[in-house]
Amino acid sequence: MRRFLLATATTALVMSSPTMAQDSAESTAAAALDAAPVWDGHNDVPIQLRSRVGNVIDGFDFRDTLDTATAGRSAMHSDLVRLREGKVGAQWWSVYVSADLPEPEAVQATVEQIDVTKRLIARYPDDMQLALTADDVEEAMAAGRIASLLGMEGGHSIGSSLAVLRQMYDLGARYMTLTHGKTLSWADSATDAPKHDGLNAFGMDVVREMNRIGMLVDLSHVSEAAMMDALDVAQAPVIFSHSGARAVTGHLRNVPDNVLTRLPANGGIVMVVALPWFITExxxxxxxxxxxxxxxxxxxxxxxxxxxxxxxxxxxxxxxxxVSTISDMADHIDHVRDVAGIDHIGIGGDYDGMPTGPVGMEDVTGYPALFVELAKRGYSQDDLEKISSRNMMRVMRAAEAYVASVASMTPIEYPAGEARDGEE
The missing domain is CATH 1.20.5 (Single alpha-helices involved in coiled-coils or other helix-helix interfaces)
Structure with missing residues (x-):
């Protein structure tokens, strides 16, 4: 018995050593990412293609973009080699265009961004696969390809038209962030003067129509009042494609606790961002x-x-x-877990849409280090799999199930050319 107790104590002492704890955290994180690779909520490679090469990608090598640095501009954060290293199995590619564009120009530019992103995906059939459904994501990941989905960042991309919204869906867009940095004629932005105290009547119809057709409602960038209005209307889970927790870092782009507390009832998720100024107070x-x-x-x-x-x-x-660190990002994940629960967390890096990520997560290779940090904090393999991609999969399947449940519902119609300003 004495020998047994001594052996047990020795084992416990060894297991409690920093080296063993590190090894245990790394193995837990690795197992989670092998079982459920990262499904990232937001990556801005498409706007990099527009600004760097004018969407002319015949000579652009997406296998390795480390040589894309120019005078005054750092290299891109993403390429196929580094996405693999970062254990990214599915990616929402943002087909963002500037909110400063007049809406008709924004609609055209968004179509161009959808086009160039599809062309990029098609150039690498062994590595990337266009995904329009949850089943497509599963199929691509099972085949070892990066499931590639399209998300519009800002309602200016639909030109205040539900008809354009529906056509964007037909072109492949599967989420839309209701606003970007500017308030629209129907929705208030988090970083611009409000006009509607959230969403006006047309804005609420945008949410309803997005639910009906199966386009996810993304509430990153919108005002707190608009978040609340959208949750009042939404019949399918919402997402925050790249946001943090406002209680941890007070930036208005982050999600306040009174919204986080509503997520369990809605089923939505906050895909926690890596942008340093959003995660480090x-x-x-x-x-x-x-x-x-x-x-x-x-x-x-x-x-x-x-x-x-x-x-x-x-x-x-x-x-x-x-300095912004991986620990700062993990603090936001902790807070979303504590307020909304483990089922309502995802990852939304915002790479290629910011100067750099936190130290240790400067580019898309950093996700495994984040998951090691979470494992050190006591997150189980099951928890980590939910955060990496299973929560996002649940959200997408729930949105698709809602579409099936309202198959007989007719489209919401507005007279062509009718102004949306001032509608209440």
């Missing part, structure tokens, strides 16, 4: 301080831009930006 505060300092210097030295630049450089040298 000290960094957000530093950025605000810098903006204030720049405004102060411009007021002190009007008409002397060189002096302003020199003084701002001095301020930068004396006020180094805080």
């Amino acid at each position: 000290d960094l957000r505060q530093h950025a605000a301080d810098r903006v204030a300092e720049e405004a102060r210097l411009k007021a002190l030295y009007p008409g002397l831009p060189d002096t302003v630049e020199a003084q701002l450089a001095k301020w930068d040298a004396e006020n180094r930006a805080p």
Whole structure:
């Protein structure tokens, strides 16, 4: 008995060592990502194609984009080699276009972005597969290909038209973020002056029609009031394709607790973002301080831009930006779990739509390190599989089930050309 107790104590001591704990966390994370690769909610490669090569991709090599750095511009965050290293099995590709475009131009540009993304997917049939349904995602992942889905980022992409919305769905778009950085004639943005206290009547019909056709409602970028209005109307789960928790970092792009508490009833998920200024409060505060300092210097030295630049450089040298870490991102995941539950978390990196990810997650190769951090915090393999892709799969299947349940429902119709401004 004495020998048994001694052996047991020795084993426990060894298992409790930092090395063994690290090995255990790494094996748990690896097993989870092997069973359920990451289904990422938001990647901006398509707008990189537009801005870097004008959507002319015949000479563009997506296997390796490390050589895409130019003067004043860093290399892209994503390519096929690094997506594999990052254990990405499914990707929502954002067909984003600028919200500054007039809506007719935005509609055309969105179609162009859908086109170039489909062409990119078709160029690599051994590595990528267009996915329009949950079954397509499962099929692609089972075949070892990256399931590739299309998401529109901003309602300006439909030109205030339900007809255009339906046609975008037919072209392959499977989610739409209701706004981007600007308030629309029917929906308030989180980062612009509100006009509707959320969604107006047409905005609520957009949500209803998206549910009817099976396009996921994405509430990243929208105001808190618009989030609440959408949840009031939605009959299928919503997503936040790339957002954090506002209680952890106070950026208005993040999700407040009163919205998180409603997610279980809706069935939706927050796909936690990696963008440093959204996940690290000290960094957000530093950025605000810098903006204030720049405004102060411009007021002190009007008409002397060189002096302003020199003084701002001095301020930068004396006020180094805080560092954003993997632990910061994990803190947001912890908070969403604590408020909404483990079934309502996903991952939405926002790579190629930001300067860099956190230290250790600078590009798409960093997801395994995040999952190791979560395993160290006590997340089980089952928990990690839900976060990586199973929660997103459940959401998509629920949206498809709702479509089947309302198959006899007719489209919502509006007279062609009718203005949407001011509708209540």
